[in-house]
Amino acid sequence: xxxxxxxxxxxxxxxxxxxxxxxxxxxxxxxxxxxxxxxxxxxxxxxxxxxxxxxxxxxxxxxxxxxxxxxxxxxxxxxxxxxxxxxxxxxxxxxxxxxxxxxxxxxxxxxxxxxxxxxxxxxxxxxxxxxxxxxxxxxxxxxxxxxxxxxxxxxxxxxxxxxxxxxxxxxxxxxxxxxxxxxxxxxxxxxxxxxxxxxxxxxxxxxxxxxxxxxxxxxxxxxxxxxxxxxxxxxxxxxxxxxxxxxxxxxxxxxxxxxxxxxxxxxxxxxxxxxxxxxxxxxxxxxxxxxxxxxxxxxxxxxxxxxxxxxxxxxxxxxxxxxxxxxxxxxxxxxxxxxxxxxxxxxxxxxxxxxxxxxxxxxxxxxxxxxxxxxxxxxxxxxxxxxxxxxxxxxxxxxxxxxxxxxxxxxxxxxxxxxxxxxxxxxxxxxxxxxxxxxxxxxxxxxxxxxxxxxxxxxxxxxxxxxxxxxxxxx
Amino acid sequence: xxxxxxxxxxxxxxxxxxxxxxxxxxxxxxxxxxxxxxxxxxxxxxxxxxxxxxxxxxxxxxxxxxxxxxxxxxxxxxxxxxxxxxxxxxxxxxxxxxxxxxxxxxxxxxxxxxxxxxxxxxxxxxxxxxxxxxxxxxxxxxxxxxxxxxxxxxxxxxxxxxxxxxxxxxxxxxxxxxxxxxxxxxxxxxxxxxxxxxxxxxxxxxxxxxxxxxxxxxxxxxxxxxxxxxxxxxxxxxxxxxxxxxxxxxxxxxxxxxxxxxxxxxxxxxxxxxxxxxxxxxxxxxxxxxxxxxxxxxxxxxxxxxxxxxxxxxxxxxxxxxxxxxxxxxxxxxxxxxxxxxxxxxxxxxxxxxxxxxxxxx
Numbered sequence: 001x002x003x004x005x006x007x008x009x010x011x012x013x014x015x016x017x018x019x020x021x022x023x024x025x026x027x028x029x030x031x032x033x034x035x036x037x038x039x040x041x042x043x044x045x046x047x048x049x050x051x052x053x054x055x056x057x058x059x060x061x062x063x064x065x066x067x068x069x070x071x072x073x074x075x076x077x078x079x080x081x082x083x084x085x086x087x088x089x090x091x092x093x094x095x096x097x098x099x100x101x102x103x104x105x106x107x108x109x110x111x112x113x114x115x116x117x118x119x120x121x122x123x124x125x126x127x128x129x130x131x132x133x134x135x136x137x138x139x140x141x142x143x144x145x146x147x148x149x150x151x152x153x154x155x156x157x158x159x160x161x162x163x164x165x166x167x168x169x170x171x172x173x174x175x176x177x178x179x180x181x182x183x184x185x186x187x188x189x190x191x192x193x194x195x196x197x198x199x200x201x202x203x204x205x206x207x208x209x210x211x212x213x214x215x216x217x218x219x220x221x222x223x224x225x226x227x228x229x230x231x232x233x234x235x236x237x238x239x240x241x242x243x244x245x246x247x248x249x250x251x252x253x254x255x256x257x258x259x260x261x262x263x264x265x266x267x268x269x270x271x272x273x274x275x276x277x278x279x280x281x282x283x284x285x286x287x288x289x290x291x292x293x294x295x296x297x298x299x300x301x302x303x304x305x306x307x308x309x310x311x312x313x314x315x316x317x318x319x320x321x322x323x324x325x326x327x328x329x330x331x332x333x334x335x336x337x338x339x340x341x342x343x344x345x346x347x348x349x350x351x352x353x354x355x356x357x358x359x360x361x362x363x364x365x366x367x368x369x370x371x372x373x374x375x376x377x378x379x380x381x382x383x384x385x386x387x388x389x390x391x392x393x394x395x396x397x398x399x400x401x402x403x404x405x406x407x408x409x410x411x412x413x414x415x416x417x418x419x420x421x422x423x424x425x426x427x428x429x430x431x432x433x434x435x436x437x438x439x440x441x442x443x444x445x446x447x448x449x450x451x452x453x454x455x456x457x458x459x460x461x462x463x464x465x466x467x468x469x470x471x472x473x474x475x
Numbered sequence: 476x477x478x479x480x481x482x483x484x485x486x487x488x489x490x491x492x493x494x495x496x497x498x499x500x501x502x503x504x505x506x507x508x509x510x511x512x513x514x515x516x517x518x519x520x521x522x523x524x525x526x527x528x529x530x531x532x533x534x535x536x537x538x539x540x541x542x543x544x545x546x547x548x549x550x551x552x553x554x555x556x557x558x559x560x561x562x563x564x565x566x567x568x569x570x571x572x573x574x575x576x577x578x579x580x581x582x583x584x585x586x587x588x589x590x591x592x593x594x595x596x597x598x599x600x601x602x603x604x605x606x607x608x609x610x611x612x613x614x615x616x617x618x619x620x621x622x623x624x625x626x627x628x629x630x631x632x633x634x635x636x637x638x639x640x641x642x643x644x645x646x647x648x649x650x651x652x653x654x655x656x657x658x659x660x661x662x663x664x665x666x667x668x669x670x671x672x673x674x675x676x677x678x679x680x681x682x683x684x685x686x687x688x689x690x691x692x693x694x695x696x697x698x699x700x701x702x703x704x705x706x707x708x709x710x711x712x713x714x715x716x717x718x719x720x721x722x723x724x725x726x727x728x729x730x731x732x733x734x735x736x737x738x739x740x741x742x743x744x745x746x747x748x749x750x751x752x753x754x755x756x757x758x759x760x761x762x763x764x765x766x767x768x769x770x771x772x773x774x775x776x777x778x779x780x781x782x783x784x785x786x787x788x789x790x791x792x793x794x795x796x797x798x799x800x801x802x803x804x805x806x807x808x809x810x811x812x813x814x815x816x817x818x819x820x821x822x823x824x825x826x827x828x829x830x831x832x833x834x835x836x837x
Binding site for chain 1: 476477478479480481482485486489507509511512513514515516517518519521522523524525526528529532533535536537539540543544606607608612613614615616617630632634635636637640641643647799831832833836
């Protein structure tokens, strides 16, 4: 009799086991498309057998744990490459916009306006008496100035856009760290019982990957399974179940920064003074955005300033030597910028000249309406090596800027492409290990169903055996 | 390798989007006929295209300037040829009036009237205008350079035209030279700027001194430009006033004076004076001819520039096209290739995604 009871018992537990396994299969199938999910399986172990003399009788199986199939090292690698990918994405995206500012392949740009400006002076040199030629000089100079301002403004807008996006990313980071901190607590609570917190860990891994795509982080797992996450070098974002926020605020601290540029601050506690961590954020999307905003764009602006300053100074210098239509000595042609910094933004044709084109000085002497020497000198400025210590003409200098932006954009794009490949390779490997395969789950489903059927059959058999035993007397 | 479902989907997604992206790039190339539509497509080509565009833009203007200089030179040449004609006529008259056999006091008086007409036509030619500019006035293009007495109120300015990146060409001949003989030596005209185009270095080096009639150098470079004190010291240039009667400092002759003297000799029936005038007219003719030769050689230089500019413009366009234009045959063939790849991807993707074990268990 006890054997029959035992049989029934094993059958019952086996049925329960099959149900557990089938439930896990269901969980797997349901989470087939959940980001960061690792397939789970029920680890079954045999029950302690019962000794009966020399016999050791097996007592069936039980479900030990539900474990996830996951390679921690791979997750770490994915996280690290994700940071690089985020950086490449932020950079390539913004570089593409910087590039458009300098794109003269399809539209008219600074280069052409500069050429037109000098051509106008050539036309003036052909006919310095003509009012039409003078007006043309004025118009082309105004177009040129406006274009300088326009390009500067566009670059400023890109910086503003970068600011906005950094601020958004910082918000997202704060959301992520908040959730990670709460997961930290859950995981600790679950795992103290000895059972692995599979779903929570999957979720946390995914969040860490998301986070690392936004900013460069370092992390380590503590004893109770809680993660400590540091952004940059010093900003501890998550420690156990507590988290600290990053903040975005404008600062005028750095001299090379334009108005409105945001810095990222770290607050270690609600009462502490915010600490500027912008320079530490060198990776992830934020790193990429900051890189373009603070290095590429600022460098571009500086170069534009250099170009505008050189142009205005050289033209003014020649122009002031000359005589205008009324035999007055020449005035400034452009408003002379006080410093090189900001020259491209403030460049403008002198008011006197804007109001009266007769003030344009084409002549090298007075009472000589046909004298075109000053116009010639200005016209020759285009080919004069006046920049970079007399090694570069205005045109050279500008096409140098365009070439460099082009190369940087190209490099940013190819870095993005190759990083995408690397990450997708790693993701493939990860899926290969942790991903759910419907075929596999279906097979398992059949397998567990059969086991369930067999267990049920076992119980029926035991039941019949029991009947037989109970009916022994009646026979 | 274990294949999870997500891998298959990711792969399908990845390869389709890659193909589509390639297709869109190729389509863009085909539509714009350009290989380089933004600097990052080919940074080197993009910056070289820019350089060529600048060249092209410059060359178009240089061509325009050359055209302008040409009309100036041609008009000068034509005017000078008329001056020569007038002088040759004067010479004929002088020869005929130089002996008593063919003329007498009466005829000389009649001829004197013709010489006066020649004189007047010379003044007229000297005051020729191209558009609204007097061509023989030097820089003083807005006032008639010669009055009826043959006094010159222009200056010696030579208008240089920017004809190439590094070259300037003078297009005018100041009336003081050709009509008044100023700046002539025994060997011919001594011009401030050479008849060949000057290079930009020469132009830069020469600056403006030498051109200035009253010897006041105008500095165009250096800190002087920003120093208002120095500006005041220089003061405006004074006009040159060469009197018709004044003898020229150099070896040239004053055309007006030659004709005036000739006329006076005729009126006073001074045979010796008429004979002297013959020599003077010869000298005058050679002065004009030498000047015309110089104008001619400028025209030749100019023609060379026009030709080289035209060639450069074509070369620039070819270079730009080579750098940025798409090879349309290659593009179309690439499109076909990508299209078939895309189709293959779509077909196989369909098969890859559809089937699973579930389809076979009923």
